[in-house]
Amino acid sequence: MIVDYLKVFLVGGIICLIGQVLINTTKMTSARILVGFLLTGVLLETVGVYKYIREWGQAGATVPIMGFGSNLAKGAIKGTIENGLLGAITGGIEAVAGGIAGVIFISFIVGLISSSKTK
Amino acid sequence: MQNQTIFFKNDIKIENTATIVGPKEHEGPIGRYFDKFVKDDLLGQKSYEKAETKLHVSTIKYLLNKSGYKDGDIDLCLMGDLMDEISGCNFTMRELDIPFMGVYNACATFAESLIIGANLLDSGNFKRIICSTSSHFSTAERQYRFPLELGNQRTPLAQWTCTGVGATLLNRENGKVKIDCATIGRVIDYGVTDANDMGAAMAPSARETLLSHFEATSREPDYYDLILTGDLGEAGHRLLILLMEEKGVRLKDNYSDCGILIFNRMGQDVGQGGSGAGCSSSVFNSFVYKKLVCGELNRVLLVPTGALVSKTSNLQGESIPGIAHAVSFERI
Amino acid sequence: MNEPNKEYLELVKKKMPKSHHLKTMFRAFWVGGLICCIGQGFNDLYTHFLGSKMPEEDISTLVTLTLITITVCLTGLGIYDKIGAYAGAGSIVPITGFANSVASPAIEHKREGVVLGLCSNMFSVAGPVIVFGITSSIVVGIIVLIFKGAFV
Numbered sequence: 001m002i003v004d005y006l007k008v009f010l011v012g013g014i015i016c017l018i019g020q021v022l023i024n025t026t027k028m029t030s031a032r033i034l035v036g037f038l039l040t041g042v043l044l045e046t047v048g049v050y051k052y053i054r055e056w057g058q059a060g061a062t063v064p065i066m067g068f069g070s071n072l073a074k075g076a077i078k079g080t081i082e083n084g085l086l087g088a089i090t091g092g093i094e095a096v097a098g099g100i101a102g103v104i105f106i107s108f109i110v111g112l113i114s115s116s117k118t119k
Numbered sequence: 120m121q122n123q124t125i126f127f128k129n130d131i132k133i134e135n136t137a138t139i140v141g142p143k144e145h146e147g148p149i150g151r152y153f154d155k156f157v158k159d160d161l162l163g164q165k166s167y168e169k170a171e172t173k174l175h176v177s178t179i180k181y182l183l184n185k186s187g188y189k190d191g192d193i194d195l196c197l198m199g200d201l202m203d204e205i206s207g208c209n210f211t212m213r214e215l216d217i218p219f220m221g222v223y224n225a226c227a228t229f230a231e232s233l234i235i236g237a238n239l240l241d242s243g244n245f246k247r248i249i250c251s252t253s254s255h256f257s258t259a260e261r262q263y264r265f266p267l268e269l270g271n272q273r274t275p276l277a278q279w280t281c282t283g284v285g286a287t288l289l290n291r292e293n294g295k296v297k298i299d300c301a302t303i304g305r306v307i308d309y310g311v312t313d314a315n316d317m318g319a320a321m322a323p324s325a326r327e328t329l330l331s332h333f334e335a336t337s338r339e340p341d342y343y344d345l346i347l348t349g350d351l352g353e354a355g356h357r358l359l360i361l362l363m364e365e366k367g368v369r370l371k372d373n374y375s376d377c378g379i380l381i382f383n384r385m386g387q388d389v390g391q392g393g394s395g396a397g398c399s400s401s402v403f404n405s406f407v408y409k410k411l412v413c414g415e416l417n418r419v420l421l422v423p424t425g426a427l428v429s430k431t432s433n434l435q436g437e438s439i440p441g442i443a444h445a446v447s448f449e450r451i
Numbered sequence: 452m453n454e455p456n457k458e459y460l461e462l463v464k465k466k467m468p469k470s471h472h473l474k475t476m477f478r479a480f481w482v483g484g485l486i487c488c489i490g491q492g493f494n495d496l497y498t499h500f501l502g503s504k505m506p507e508e509d510i511s512t513l514v515t516l517t518l519i520t521i522t523v524c525l526t527g528l529g530i531y532d533k534i535g536a537y538a539g540a541g542s543i544v545p546i547t548g549f550a551n552s553v554a555s556p557a558i559e560h561k562r563e564g565v566v567l568g569l570c571s572n573m574f575s576v577a578g579p580v581i582v583f584g585i586t587s588s589i590v591v592g593i594i595v596l597i598f599k600g601a602f603v
Contacts, residue, residue, distance in 0.1 A: 008491045009484035012545070016483025017476050019540030023272065024470040027313060030271045030543045030552060034580045037544055042587045046594070059491035062511060063518065063545045064483070065580070072588035077602055080595040088596055092588020098512035099546070100581070103519050103553050104573070110527040111557035111569045116267040117529030118160050119256060166562040266559035268526050269576060270535020270542050270551045272475070275468050310455025311463065319463040323456075354467050361466065391468075438455065 004058065011057025015064045034065050041069025046077070071095045122335035123328075124302045131237040132294030132451070133287055134247070136404035137182035139174055141256070141282030144393075144401065147382045152405040153283075154181065160257065160282050167257035168202060171282075175200070175211040175253045178284040182249065186288055190216040193288075194245040197236050199228035200253045201280075201396050202262065207253055217249070225425030226321075226350050227304070228252045229285065229400040230444035234301045236289050237446075251286035254395030263314070263430060276316045278352045279389035281381055285400030287408075295451055296411045300336060302445040304328040306427065310438045314428055317439070318355020318391060321424040324441035325351065326362045328422060332445045333368065340370055344416045347407065349399040349423030349443070350378035352391030377402040377423075399423040411450050419448045475539050482534070482541030486518075490545075493517050515546055522547040526554040552576040 019033050028036070041064075044050040050070040054061040061067055072092040079091020093100070138153045145156035155177075162170040179196070183189065196215070198208040199222045212219040224231040232250035239245045259280040260267055289298075307324035325348050333339065340346060351359055356376040363370050377399045378392035403421055410416045424443040433439070493514045501510065525531040531551050535542045542548055553573055560572035574581060595602050 005488055005491060008487050012487025012490075013480040013484030013541075016538075016541045016544045017480045019483075019544040020476045020479035021472075023540050023543075024472055024475060027274065027315075029265075030269065030548065031576050031579050033540065033543055034549055034552065034577070035583050038580055038584055039587055042584075042591060046591050057487075059494055059514070060484070060487045062514075063487040063490035063547075065544055065546055065549055068515075068546055068549070069584065069587075072584050073591045076588040076592040077595050080592045081599070081602060085592075085596060088592025089589055091592055093585055096584070099515045099519065102516040103523070103550050106520050106523045107550070107554040107557045107573060108569070110523045110554055111561055111573070112565070114527035114529075114558055115561065116257070116555075116559050119260075119267060119532075261559055265576065266555040268529060268532050268551070268555035268558055270526075270532045270538075270548065270555075272536055272539035275470050309459040310457075311460065316463070316467060319467060323459065358463070358466055361462070 007056060008058050008060040011053065011060030012063060015060070015066060037065045038069040041066030042073045045070035045073035068096060068099065122302070122331045123304070124300055124332060124335035125234070125238065126300045127237055127241045127298065129241050129291055130451070131240050131289055131298045132291060133296045133298070133408065134290045134294045135182060135186040135288045136286065136408045137178050137185060138283065138285045138401045138405040139178045139181065140401050143387065144281055144283050144381055147387065149380055149402065149406045152409055153401065154405065160255070167255055168207065171200065171202070171207045171253055171255035171258050172210040174255070175207060175251070175284050176214045178253075178286050179211065179215060179249060179251065182286045182288055188247070193217045193247050193249055195220060195236070195239065195248045197222055197232035197248060197250045198252065199223045199232060199396060201225065201259050207258070224442055224444070225427050226394060226396050226398065227423040227425030227442050227444055228396045229403070230421065230423040230446050233287065233289070233298065233446050234303060234444055237298045237301065240289055240291055247288060247290045249286055249288050251284060252396040252400040253284040254280055254397035255282045256280045259395055263428070273390055274315045275390065276313070276318065276354060277390040278317060278350065278378060278392055278394035279382065280395040281393045281398040281401060283397040283401035285397060285402070285404035287404055296408065297449055297451055298446060299449045300447050302328055302332040302335065304443040304445070306440045306442050308438055308440040312433070312436070312438045314433050314439065317350070317394060317426040317428070318352045319358060320426045320428070320439040321351055321441040321443065322355050322359045322362055325359050325422055325424050325443040326366070328443040328445050329363065330366060330368070332420070336447075340368060340373065343418045343420045344373060345407070346370065346374045346420045347403070347422065348376045349425070350392070350394035351376050351424055352378045352394065353384060354391050380406065411448060414450065417450045421446045421448065478537060479539050479541035482538035483544060486542065486545045486547055490514050490518055518545070518547050519550040522550040523554040526551050527558060549577055549580060
């Protein structure tokens with residue numbers, strides 16, 4: 001149990017640490033960082049590496065945005081194999097539909113209620 | 120005019136000044152010099168843009184009250200801020216019955232308005248002119264950077280836009296402080312593209328202006344009790360000292376920067392210091408003016424600096440042009 | 452006049468202060484690790500109670516939704532940007548960073564109206580993530596379509 005959480009902490013921490021190195025050295029803004037990690041996730045999943053990271057690191061690999069990318073790729077691969085071209089188009093977004101729908105809905109509600117605060 | 124420098128024929132005097140700042144500026148090292156401060160930087164308004172306008176209106180009204188004038192006694196307001204189309208000033212002047220001309224030179228706007236104002240007074244066609252600029256952290260942040268609630272890290276070079284307004288009432292009759300000359304700067308662009316590194320973008324223009332000023336006036340940096348750049352911040356301030364040394368001019372302890380003075384860099388988490396159009400105007404109209412009036416300072420050179428950046432041009436890969444104007448003040 | 456002054460840019464590079472690498476990296480590491488552990492915690496919790504009824508993937512979606520909800524609420528309360536200022540990439544790289552970059556412009560632009568402010572600016576920061584994500588997934592799908600044998 002504790003060993004599992006240590007693995008999660010380690011994998012998640014290292015991924016974020018790489019992000020911080022990128023921020024410090026390239027002055028990338030958060031949008032670029034997110035896109036970069038997302039595409040890395042898509043790539044690693046497609047070539048079949050990410051599933052090993054996920055098995056070892058569990059949430060450490062799924063919570064970072066790379067996990068979101070790997071889900072997209074996983075869905076696209078599954079969809080294509082099952083449904084051909086149509087599956088290639090719908091598979092990716094189907095796999096992450098929950099996350100995207102959730103973030104839009106909740107942001108809309110919270111956006112209606114709250115205002116930005118004094119800094 | 121020689122070497123970009125104007126010597127005024129008449130004495131252009133500062134009759135009065137007024138400043139109102141936000142809570143963070145009030146907590147800073149020179150907080151007690153400001154005339155007034157607000158506890159809530161939203162000022163009970165619906166948006167930060169409206170809040171900045173209200174801050175500006177209050178400052179001008181306070182200045183009029185303080186000096187015993189009505190709207191009709193003032194011939195002209197020369198104002199600027201950092202919002203799109205200087206909209207803050209436009210809405211401010213909706214509340215006042217004073218002729219208005221808007222000016223914009225980013226954070227160097229205050230110097231620009233002073234130089235234009237002093238020249239108009241020198242011509243003899245005007246009696247009293249108000250020069251003022253405002254800025255607000257929350258309006259500048261969303262316009263030039265990111266949404267306030269976005270969880271990104273400020274780079275070590277970032278600066279903190281001051282929330283504050285400073286207004287100066289210029290005339291030819293009354294006052295203990297006069298503007299004796301002013302140097303208009305040229306736009307200098309050495310190719311800095313990092314919008315967070317404004318100190319480096321503005322330092323070369325500050326050097327050009329200072330060098331022209333010293334040459335035209337045959338003065339040395341020691342002539343002034345205080346040389347104050349606008350908002351180069353700590354790192355930019357050190358960079359300018361270095362740049363001036365390259366040209367053989369040494370800036371000593373009498374040189375400082377408004378962005379450094381207004382905040383406590385260690386305790387207030389403001390990066391390299393304050394910035395914004397309201398930074399130089401609120402520091403000059405409170406701290407510096409009061410020290411000039413009471414005699415602690417006799418001669419001051421104010422060099423507000425501006426980074427002429429726009430979000431669009433920066434995204435298109437343009438570098439950031441810098442501008443700086445110098446205004447020399449003397450105690451009478 | 453418009454040529455970049457290389458000498459000056461070198462000087463700026465040398466003289467201007469830089470990020471504290473070790474400090475920021477340590478902060479990103481422990482906050483990022485912690486956020487992932489929280490995710491794992493929810494994952495274990497949901498598996499314990501719902502594991503018999505739900506496939507693994509649905510539980511994973513549920514965890515994502517939980518993290519997103521918490522982040523958006525923290526953003527609305529004005530707390531998440533403080534975490535971000537401390538942790539840097541530690542709170543940008545996890546899915547919570549994505550949720551924050553959707554919620555923060557939505558909240559920021561509410562004052563320009565619900566339709567043209569809140570809604571149209573909701574993806575002004577995170578839009579590229581959706582565009583690149585969906586585009587790349589379709590590209591992957593087409594690649595799979597061409598080299599089907601390698602993926603079955």
